[in-house]
Amino acid sequence: MYTQFHIMRGNSFGKLFSLTTFGESHGPAMGVVIDGMPSGILISIDDLKAELKKRSPGIIAGTSSRVELDEPEILSGIFENKTLGTPIAVIVKNLNQKSSDYDQLKNEYRPGHADKTYEQKFGIRDHRGGGRSSGRETVSRVIAGYFASLVLPKITVKAFISKLGHFECNYIPDNLSSDFSPYSFPDTSKNEEIKNFLEDLKRKGDSIGGEVTIVVDQCPMGLGEPAFDKLKSDFAKALLSIGACVSFSYGLGYEMAAKFGSEISSNRSAFGGMEGGISNGDRMVMKIVFKPTSTIGEKALQGRHDPCIVPRAIAVVEAMIKIVLCDHFLRQNAYLNI
Amino acid sequence: MYTQFHIMRGNSFGKLFSLTTFGESHGPAMGVVIDGMPSGILISIDDLKAELKKRSPGIIAGTSSRVELDEPEILSGIFENKTLGTPIAVIVKNLNQKSSDYDQLKNEYRPGHADKTYEQKFGIRDHRGGGRSSGRETVSRVIAGYFASLVLPKITVKAFISKLGHFECNYIPDNLSSDFSPYSFPDTSKNEEIKNFLEDLKRKGDSIGGEVTIVVDQCPMGLGEPAFDKLKSDFAKALLSIGACVSFSYGLGYEMAAKFGSEISSNRSAFGGMEGGISNGDRMVMKIVFKPTSTIGEKALQGRHDPCIVPRAIAVVEAMIKIVLCDHFLRQNAYLNI
Amino acid sequence: MYTQFHIMRGNSFGKLFSLTTFGESHGPAMGVVIDGMPSGILISIDDLKAELKKRSPGIIAGTSSRVELDEPEILSGIFENKTLGTPIAVIVKNLNQKSSDYDQLKNEYRPGHADKTYEQKFGIRDHRGGGRSSGRETVSRVIAGYFASLVLPKITVKAFISKLGHFECNYIPDNLSSDFSPYSFPDTSKNEEIKNFLEDLKRKGDSIGGEVTIVVDQCPMGLGEPAFDKLKSDFAKALLSIGACVSFSYGLGYEMAAKFGSEISSNRSAFGGMEGGISNGDRMVMKIVFKPTSTIGEKALQGRHDPCIVPRAIAVVEAMIKIVLCDHFLRQNAYLNI
Amino acid sequence: MYTQFHIMRGNSFGKLFSLTTFGESHGPAMGVVIDGMPSGILISIDDLKAELKKRSPGIIAGTSSRVELDEPEILSGIFENKTLGTPIAVIVKNLNQKSSDYDQLKNEYRPGHADKTYEQKFGIRDHRGGGRSSGRETVSRVIAGYFASLVLPKITVKAFISKLGHFECNYIPDNLSSDFSPYSFPDTSKNEEIKNFLEDLKRKGDSIGGEVTIVVDQCPMGLGEPAFDKLKSDFAKALLSIGACVSFSYGLGYEMAAKFGSEISSNRSAFGGMEGGISNGDRMVMKIVFKPTSTIGEKALQGRHDPCIVPRAIAVVEAMIKIVLCDHFLRQNAYLNI
Numbered sequence A, B, C, D: 001m002y003t004q005f006h007i008m009r010g011n012s013f014g015k016l017f018s019l020t021t022f023g024e025s026h027g028p029a030m031g032v033v034i035d036g037m038p039s040g041i042l043i044s045i046d047d048l049k050a051e052l053k054k055r056s057p058g059i060i061a062g063t064s065s066r067v068e069l070d071e072p073e074i075l076s077g078i079f080e081n082k083t084l085g086t087p088i089a090v091i092v093k094n095l096n097q098k099s100s101d102y103d104q105l106k107n108e109y110r111p112g113h114a115d116k117t118y119e120q121k122f123g124i125r126d127h128r129g130g131g132r133s134s135g136r137e138t139v140s141r142v143i144a145g146y147f148a149s150l151v152l153p154k155i156t157v158k159a160f161i162s163k164l165g166h167f168e169c170n171y172i173p174d175n176l177s178s179d180f181s182p183y184s185f186p187d188t189s190k191n192e193e194i195k196n197f198l199e200d201l202k203r204k205g206d207s208i209g210g211e212v213t214i215v216v217d218q219c220p221m222g223l224g225e226p227a228f229d230k231l232k233s234d235f236a237k238a239l240l241s242i243g244a245c246v247s248f249s250y251g252l253g254y255e256m257a258a259k260f261g262s263e264i265s266s267n268r269s270a271f272g273g274m275e276g277g278i279s280n281g282d283r284m285v286m287k288i289v290f291k292p293t294s295t296i297g298e299k300a301l302q303g304r305h306d307p308c309i310v311p312r313a314i315a316v317v318e319a320m321i322k323i324v325l326c327d328h329f330l331r332q333n334a335y336l337n338i
Helices: A045-054 A099-107 A115-122 A135-151 A188-204 A231-240 A253-258 A297-302 A310-332 B045-054 B099-107 B115-122 B135-151 B188-204 B231-240 B253-258 B297-302 B310-332 C045-054 C099-107 C115-122 C135-151 C188-204 C231-240 C253-258 C298-302 C310-332 D045-054 D099-107 D115-122 D135-151 D188-204 D231-240 D253-258 D297-302 D310-332
Strands: A018-022 A029-035 A072-076 A088-093 A156-164 A210-217 A245-250 A284-290 B018-022 B029-035 B072-076 B088-093 B156-164 B210-217 B245-250 B284-290 C018-022 C029-035 C072-076 C088-093 C156-164 C210-217 C245-250 C284-290 D018-022 D029-035 D072-076 D088-093 D156-164 D210-217 D245-250 D284-290
Touching (some): A029 C018, A029 C072, A135 A310, A156 A310, A210 A310, A231 A245, A245 B253, A253 B245, A253 B284, A284 B253, B029 B135, B045 B135, B072 D029, B088 B135, B135 B310, B231 B245, B231 B310, B245 B253, C018 C135, C045 C310, C210 C310, C231 C284, C231 D231, C231 D245, C253 D284, D018 D135, D231 D245, D231 D284, D245 D253
Antiparallel strands (some): A072 A088, A245 B245, B156 B210, B210 B284, C018 C029, C072 C088, C210 C284, D156 D210
16 A cells, blocks of 8 residues: 655755745744855844844734744854855744634635645645745745845845735836835825725735736846746746745736737837846846735634735745846856866 | 856756756757656657647748758657656757858847847857747757656646737637647637738738637646745746746736735636645646747848747647646655555 | 855755755754655654764763763654654754864864865855864754654664774674664674773874774665666765765675676675665665874864764764665655556 | 656756766667856867777777777757857767667576666666666766866876776876876786786686776865765765776775874875865875676677776766866856955
8 A cells, every 4th residue: 555645845946046945834933044155245134134024014004913023043154244155044933823823724724725735735734824835934035035135236126016906006116225115015105095905904804916016127137047047937936936926927028918029129128128038237127916815704804814915025025036136146157267 | 367158057947857958949959858757658759740740830821931840859768669767868950940041140139039148148159040049949848748748648738829919819718629720729710810910910020929828627636846846836937938928827817916805715716726836626727928029120021930929839838838747746746655 | 356255055965855954063053954854754853862862972982072962953844743744944053062172273274174175165164163064064964864764664774883993893793783882883892992992092192094884674676766876876975975984885895896707796795785776675785984083183182072983973874874765765756646 | 556657867967067868778879968068168079089989899909899989969059169058969879789689688687787676667678788777878978078178178187997807006107198098007018918818808708897096186176065065975976876886985095994093194195185075186086996797608708798897987987077077166166246
């Protein structure tokens, strides 16, 4: 008789800047190991904490009321505030898990979640929460994104909400370096309205999807590899690996389906900063879509769920972009001195 | 002094069903090596040829007039028509390259192509054609897709054109097993109109984008890995790695941006057959968008360019889906007999 | 001007049972993340501690006087004492590092150590100790070896010292399942003599090399892959990756250089349980050699150095063998149900 | 019911200079694809042919009488004699396979060969010859070694026979750049005696093992990565992946087992050019042992087997060393310009 013990291997990302994340939402800790961080780079624990704060709940009114104290602990790879070139391991303890909240989940599967597919796949599941499929896994990605950004000091990566319910921003604002918190919506004069909208959703036990636009400036030419590791391919994989992300496009994206070649050939921005899958030095623009959280109705009212995860996802989106860029930057920057 | 010799490593795909493609459009041959094909599986060279024919030009009126005789030569991995479990190498000679057609390209870069980014990146370029970035590279993928399909005899993968200029198909047809050739548009009564539309574009030296819908049926539950190797992530990477693909979505896709959770929670098809990035046994539906080919105007009139690459891309799209499914099928089907 | 920031990527091992180790000897913790552990397997923290104890100093008189309390902390991948199929992260805190012992090392390089090569390579070094190149890194391997052994319940792996100074064991003893501690020398009646020999070496500030023989029984046929991933290749890599290991052989090993084919063709044990790099079901026998520790003389007298690291290395050797076997076992046990 | 279709993935080697070999001895062709060759490097097809000639049979009297015309065909990656940075595919046709010679092998397994382990593992075997496990596979490695050497113009790699039956060379000769052909034994005055010895073995249907010493000069400091990818680990894996290789050591190697630290601490050559698994700029010295070919007696008399494969293996050994060095050279030479 064969007993199935499934072998999972999907927790690593990147070829030269390579990271492995670990941790279940209700286990002892979340963490990441980065194998491939260059040596001799100065780090700032305060900057890292600031990145983690961006994805924290409780900061943004209208989102989850959970308060998670995401205090990063560096276990290896740093000496006297500089990277050693050895693997960097950072963990964040799960201090705030209340598994009693989730006891009812032991015997039921939430639609749109990985509960059923995980149990089917692994024959076992940490029913105290999403476990490995929880959004909490993304804290590891934000940590890795911080280290990636240190390798890319000149490149700027900015993500903002371009659609959230009836709130829309159909242009790329000039003030990308501004602080759009707490909602990452460029027209911050709408913050009060958005707050009311989200609070209303929470009261009703409903949720909403959204669209995020990503702008990358100052990216050097030449990042991305031919065939399978095109920059756009790796961006797509990186972003679709975020739980609720359901769509990716770059440049003119979806509109391209109905465009004539004559309409786009002189419009450099149509290509979104990539030609042949390789960065061409132009501004890069990408759009991704998040589905609404599937937990609604009575369960949403009982639990501590976000009516919209998009504001908190912004830090994760930026982190994944930085990780891809860093990996390709290292791949491109191999010089031979013959 | 440092001279840059860039090191490229992007020509491999897949973790267990792993393939490496090679070949430049105007070099001696295109090819693929598959390391990870299971042993003992019967193959049919005729079936392989039939797959290759689908992406051939000249077959479809209105598309490229090049006639490429894509005759596959199996170099290894097969003995008495069965797979040996050893690497399968298959090549297709480039018989029809006329580099004289492309002489003018030696000193110019075509917009929207990889000409400039490649030369910048590698310091050298095969100017006789797209070289490694040519659409011709996809012949290797169709070959690999054929072998992948042998591992997945029960799963059906069908891609069709859902948008091509003003031609649209907004539903999933019932007769997916039908032959939609030559245009892969489900309403084959429109074939004459589409032909005229494409021929008209070719006369004008213009081009058009398009949208492809992909439907996967009979996929078993449990394919896809948590975190970075979610099935949707690997589909996205696989499809975005096709030259002209600019957008990927699954399930309700882009529409999710404006959906409330209450609208989708009871709609299984909204999730496109995947929950938590893992197949749930439902029908999978994905949509991708292709940009119009960038070669237009005088150059398109001189050369042998397609006014729309989407009909020929259908075989490549199906191949990439099969490759991803096969890789994840093998990853999922590791049984331990303890 | 180019500033070199070296990118290191050598801390991962294994293709399906894949692990990444991290930690410097004088940093906060050592640890390992295993991505690829099958789900649903019962673990025992006591068994894990017992494995770690085998490589502890202070237990074996005559070896290092450091007392390290290697208390494993499981951070992820386990729920109710069973593996979840998610990444398993385990750390061991570095409680006992006294960097003052090593202050003098800031400006000097120890011969035979990685001090100089690391500083040259990375431009930075944790001079408080061996850092990443310390033997302390092997604690992570013993942890991974424990989890590997759970996947391989039927295979037995036993390593013992076959040469230590003038002590030699030129045969494979019958009582392999016996406890040869503390020196892992099969003739335990020599334990007192070995103790005196090592204490004498320590007094003199000298050190000694040694040879370890490894015996694997009950290994199923078919482990190992053709070409580069032969079982013998991966054993060799795994064992040579242990700091002081300088030689690997299997079967008749070195003696084969002077053997005629006619002498070995009927002697199955000559092949050490592998043919064509693949296990054939016979007993496997391998031998490896360790160099003497390079720290001798005055420095050895001041510090807390082992006169012979071989007894403590036994647990590491067994762990690496188990890791290789587990990885190949998982690779071999991919069944297709078509 | 489960039918086993084994999935093999062991035909790739190297992380940045990455190659995949393919081909069965009696199939259409042997070949290799290199993904990771830097661009812009001048190649010489004549130099490549010269390398291939070194491992040819029929050239060396006393060795195999097969005449294989190993004519390399470059399928991709080269344009106007320069590398493009794209994958380099090179094949060699199998012109000389006479499968009738091997018909008797259909139903029998040769001891010491992979016949039985392959059939057990894959459930299928190309019984016309060794198939994938044939020594013929190494032609692909020699091709890859040639390209690796182009990346490392300053490093010299020389392998020679230090033991072949009663012929021994216990020193490293000064004239390493000399031509030791056809037997690669430094004392070429013994060539006639060696010839007689090998011819005598062939007449008797017997075979002999041997030892090869490898010397690497002018290797820069810093090659090799900590933990698992130490230079010595990758050398060991590379060399043990050659079919008949049964032992690897470096520096003082096996002698270290009985050495005191006081004996070696001032002897730089004891460390064989590596400290902490990283090259230290000194001369590197390694030794490997080959077992005698297992085909002896009546079968050896009928077939076309070598009484000693070591002379022909020299080119393969040098190729594997160059491949490892090239991979680590590229890994080490990643510069960041921040």
